[in-house]
Amino acid sequence: MTGVLSHTGAGHLVANIAGLLLxxxxxxxxxxxxxxxxxxxxALAAGxxxxxxxxxxxxxxxxxxxxxxxxxxxxAAYGVLFxxxxxxxxxxSGRTIVLSLAFWSLLLAIMIPTSSTAHAAHLxxxxxxxxxxxNLRRRIGQ
Numbered sequence: 001m002t003g004v005l006s007h008t009g010a011g012h013l014v015a016n017i018a019g020l021l022l023x024x025x026x027x028x029x030x031x032x033x034x035x036x037x038x039x040x041x042x043a044l045a046a047g048x049x050x051x052x053x054x055x056x057x058x059x060x061x062x063x064x065x066x067x068x069x070x071x072x073x074x075x076a077a078y079g080v081l082f083x084x085x086x087x088x089x090x091x092x093s094g095r096t097i098v099l100s101l102a103f104w105s106l107l108l109a110i111m112i113p114t115s116s117t118a119h120a121a122h123l124x125x126x127x128x129x130x131x132x133x134x135n136l137r138r139r140i141g142q
Contacts, residue, residue, distance in 0.1 A: 019071035022087050023078040030081050031136065036074075043073030043128040050124030060114040068118070069125030072101060076129025080137065102126055 028036045047069025055061045078087065079098030086093055092100070105126065109119035 016067045016071045019075055020067075023071075023074045026082060026085075026087075027074050027077045027133075031077070031132075035132070035136070039073055039077060039129065039132045040070045042132065043070045043125040046073075046124035046128040047118070047121035048124070050127070051118045051121040054109065054113065054120035058113045062116075064118045064121055069121045069128070072105075072122045072125035073129030073132070075101060076126045077133040080130055080133035098126070098130070 024036070027039075031039065044067075048064065050069075051064050076098050078085075079094040079096075081094075083095040084093050087097075090097075102123070105119045105122040108115065108117070109123065112119075
């Protein structure tokens with residue numbers, strides 16, 4: 001888990017922080033602190049697992065660093081919980097943001113499987129965020 005505290009550079013760190021600043025406040029308010037913490041831990045595990053699986057397929061095993069799986073999970077939860085909302089006036093809805101993140105991560109994972117970016121970890125985080133948010137919506141009857 002210490003790899004989530006490391007980043008490959010300032011851009012990587014800033015992108016993760018910006019994503020969390022954008023999506024975490026509304027998601028955290030809806031899920032509550034305990035569920036949000038659970039989402040983040042689940043996302044990090046799902047991201048690591050997805051990247052390990054991808055690495056076993058490509059044979060390109062390397063260290064993975066960063067918090068991107070958690071950031072993608074929080075963004076995905078935002079898209080499920082607030083599908084029509086436009087965060088901070090962005091021209092894209094929550095649903096469109098999630099679909100765009102999924103599309104680009106999947107496309108890049110397929111086209112550049114040995115990239116230094118852990119696209120499979122992003123997809124694992126997205127899957128965790130969508131799953132947790134959908135389960136919560138079902139429980140509260142939204």
